[in-house]
Amino acid sequence: MADSPSxxxxxxxxxxxxxxxxxxDVHKSFGxxxxxxxxxLDFPRGRTTVVIGPSGTGKSVCMKLIVGLLVPEKGDVWVxxxxxxxxxxxxxxxxxxxxGMMFQDGxxxxxMSVGDNIAFPxxxxxxxxxxxxxxxxDHALEQVGLPGIADRAPSALSGGMRKRVSLAxxxxxxxxxxxxxxxxxxxxxxxxxxxxSLISRMKEELGIxxxxxxxxxxxxxxxxxxxxxxxxGHLVASGSPDEILHSEEPILRRFLARNMDLPALPGxxx
Ligand SMILES: Nc1ncnc2c1ncn2[C@@H]1O[C@H](COP(=O)(O)OP(=O)(O)OP(=O)(O)O)[C@@H](O)[C@H]1O
Ligand SMILES: [Mg+2]
Numbered sequence: 584m585a586d587s588p589s590x591x592x593x594x595x596x597x598x599x600x601x602x603x604x605x606x607x608d609v610h611k612s613f614g615x616x617x618x619x620x621x622x623x624l625d626f627p628r629g630r631t632t633v634v635i636g637p638s639g640t641g642k643s644v645c646m647k648l649i650v651g652l653l654v655p656e657k658g659d660v661w662v663x664x665x666x667x668x669x670x671x672x673x674x675x676x677x678x679x680x681x682x683g684m685m686f687q688d689g690x691x692x693x694x695m696s697v698g699d700n701i702a703f704p705x706x707x708x709x710x711x712x713x714x715x716x717x718x719x720x721d722h723a724l725e726q727v728g729l730p731g732i733a734d735r736a737p738s739a740l741s742g743g744m745r746k747r748v749s750l751a752x753x754x755x756x757x758x759x760x761x762x763x764x765x766x767x768x769x770x771x772x773x774x775x776x777x778x779x780s781l782i783s784r785m786k787e788e789l790g791i792x793x794x795x796x797x798x799x800x801x802x803x804x805x806x807x808x809x810x811x812x813x814x815x816g817h818l819v820a821s822g823s824p825d826e827i828l829h830s831e832e833p834i835l836r837r838f839l840a841r842n843m844d845l846p847a848l849p850g851x852x853x
Contacts, residue, residue, distance in 0.1 A: 698733030
């Protein structure tokens with residue numbers, strides 16, 4: 584734990600680009616399935632880190648470890664100055680307040696209007712008055728490019744609009760960190776591009792630290808400042824998009840080659 588000094592400081596004291604979340608030798612099992620086998624990974628403040636890897640490799644588990652919804656058997660998960668697995672309830676709540684989450688299965692409540700969906704975290708976690716909540720909802724909808732749809736029913740929206748409403752719900756509490764599990768799944772390429780632009784714009788304009796989990800390689804390179812690949816319980820590669828693109832790590836090459844027009848091994852003789 585001594586090797587993640589900046590992550591042990593409060594958020595505000597962490598310079599842009601220094602780790603705001605740090606995994607240190609994190610192990611997580613379910614029964615006899617050893618899912619994470621010693622993951623150490625930093626997520627820099629004010630940047631977008633994309634976690635990639637095959638299905639079932641523990642990407643969503645990592646997200647749940649960050650907010651203490653799951654607890655590792657071993658290792659540290661630093662968020663700001665808090666080691667989440669050891670944190671008292673009060674500190675855990677403060678971590679959760681500072682993180683906006685969009686879970687993979689985090690659908691909207693179809694029985695509520697779009698506005699009530701977005702207002703949900705505010706009604707739950709703050710004592711804001713209704714007029715203030717309405718203003719905040721309108722503002723969040725503007726930020727995701729959907730002004731004026733608060734009264735609509737989620738069932739009347741397209742898939743891309745629903746994702747954007749979910750993002751509005753994730754940012755309504757003005758979190759410093761936003762975690763987005765599979766933002767592009769089920770979307771057509773054009774709508775995926777819109778979501779990617781939205782993530783990049785929010786990072787630039789609001790200084791949000793994004794953690795994105797993705798299967799979509801094109802989207803990954805569109806939004807990432809850092810890419811980390813999990814495979815078989817280990818971190819097999821991590822670095823800037825350029826470093827990842829030129830990495831010779833064979834598993835990473837295979838993963839990229841399946842999704843992009845890349846040779847499986849750079850420089851390999853035909
Ligand atoms: N609460 C849980 N109880 C038992 N097993 C779990 C639990 N959560 C996750 N797992 C198991 O841990 C493994 C990793 O799950 P996880 O959801 O993190 O995968 P993933 O990398 O996000 O995959 P995908 O790309 O398909 O979403 C899976 O085998 C899953 O069944
Ligand atoms: Mg997942």
